[in-house]
Amino acid sequence: MNPPPFEISPPDLGPWLAGNTGTPGVWRWAASEPGRHVMVSALVHGNELCGAWAVRDLLASGIRPRRGSLTVVLANLDAFARFDPQRPHVSRYVHADLNRLWGDMPWRHTGVEQGSEHRRALELLPHVQASDWLLDLHSMHEPGPPLALTGPLPHHARRAAALGLGALRVADAGHRAGVRLRDHGRYGDAEALDAFALLIECGYHGARASVDVARDAVVRFLESSGAVDAGDLPPDWRQPDVDADNPLLVVTDAVTVGPDSVPSFAQAWKSGDRIAKAGTLIGWNAALPVTTPYDDCVLVMPTLLHARPGATLVRFARRQQMA
Ligand SMILES: [Zn+2]
Numbered sequence: 001m002n003p004p005p006f007e008i009s010p011p012d013l014g015p016w017l018a019g020n021t022g023t024p025g026v027w028r029w030a031a032s033e034p035g036r037h038v039m040v041s042a043l044v045h046g047n048e049l050c051g052a053w054a055v056r057d058l059l060a061s062g063i064r065p066r067r068g069s070l071t072v073v074l075a076n077l078d079a080f081a082r083f084d085p086q087r088p089h090v091s092r093y094v095h096a097d098l099n100r101l102w103g104d105m106p107w108r109h110t111g112v113e114q115g116s117e118h119r120r121a122l123e124l125l126p127h128v129q130a131s132d133w134l135l136d137l138h139s140m141h142e143p144g145p146p147l148a149l150t151g152p153l154p155h156h157a158r159r160a161a162a163l164g165l166g167a168l169r170v171a172d173a174g175h176r177a178g179v180r181l182r183d184h185g186r187y188g189d190a191e192a193l194d195a196f197a198l199l200i201e202c203g204y205h206g207a208r209a210s211v212d213v214a215r216d217a218v219v220r221f222l223e224s225s226g227a228v229d230a231g232d233l234p235p236d237w238r239q240p241d242v243d244a245d246n247p248l249l250v251v252t253d254a255v256t257v258g259p260d261s262v263p264s265f266a267q268a269w270k271s272g273d274r275i276a277k278a279g280t281l282i283g284w285n286a287a288l289p290v291t292t293p294y295d296d297c298v299l300v301m302p303t304l305l306h307a308r309p310g311a312t313l314v315r316f317a318r319r320q321q322m323a
Contacts, residue, residue: 004207016055036227040055040072040134042075044099045139046080049139066232067227101178102179145271147200151187161248168272198217249317255285272298273298275296283314293316
């Protein structure tokens with residue numbers, strides 16, 4: 001199955017590669033007024049161009065925080081440097097997925113030779129640990145509505161709801177393969193109520209609209225953090241508000257591609273599809289039917305594109321109205 005075409009090309013990051021912190025690709029400014037330490041990151045995956053565009057435009061706008069500090073990160077520059085428009089899906093990472101290396105970082109103690117992303121995670125670590133709020137900009141393998149991934153902790157979901165993003169809000173625990181940046185340290189601590197991390201999947205990797213979603217997320221996040229005031233960023237970045245009564249989609253199950261399986265779907269599902277009846281056939285995995293486990297089940301990120309054994313085929317979620 002072929003991915004849809006790319007409508008966007010990579011931005012020229014030439015002037016922005018150096019950073020001003022001693023870490024390549026990491027920019028930081030501090031205000032004289034106290035406030036949150038806010039971080040915006042892009043290119044944790046090297047082929048996710050919408051975040052690169054939004055961060056490039058943020059840097060080019062000359063924005064400076066009015067309160068606290070603002071750190072802007074172009075994360076996986078080695079992978080981004082390999083971006084090839086003929087093969088846009090192979091530059092996700094060089095040696096290892098940079099979004100699976102966080103948390104306790106068990107790989108630091110294995111003695112195994114580490115790759116480009118392991119070195120980069122250690123470079124970025126002090127900047128991540130110094131932040132209070134984190135917006136991590138991503139995009140997806142397949143077309144679908146934008147998703148705001150809030151992690152499993154309720155206070156992150158509440159803060160995400162307050163942003164008024166036009167994205168489905170998804171509470172999920174991440175991946176067995178390793179901890180995501182958005183769940184690192186205080187961002188994964190239920191007691192750290194002042195910490196807030198949001199991973200936004202802005203749409204399909206190659207979709208022009210994903211850049212609009214990324215810019216909208218940046219302006220809402222920065223204004224809400226108090227780092228900047230309304231009107232400090234270009235007015236056309238903000239997309240229309242959406243109904244704040246959107247339910248939170250709480251992921252309960254993830255279906256993993258079985259060994260020797262060539263999975264298929266019963267129809268072309270997309271994120272947000274809502275299935276009324278338990279037991280509805282979604283597709284086939286390892287020669288067995290995949291069915292919805294309960295009534296009123298919502299599908300999250302169904303994909304056959306990288307459906308190798310061990311990869312996630314689809315997640316099931318319950319709708320939860322915010323208290
Ligand atoms: Zn990503």
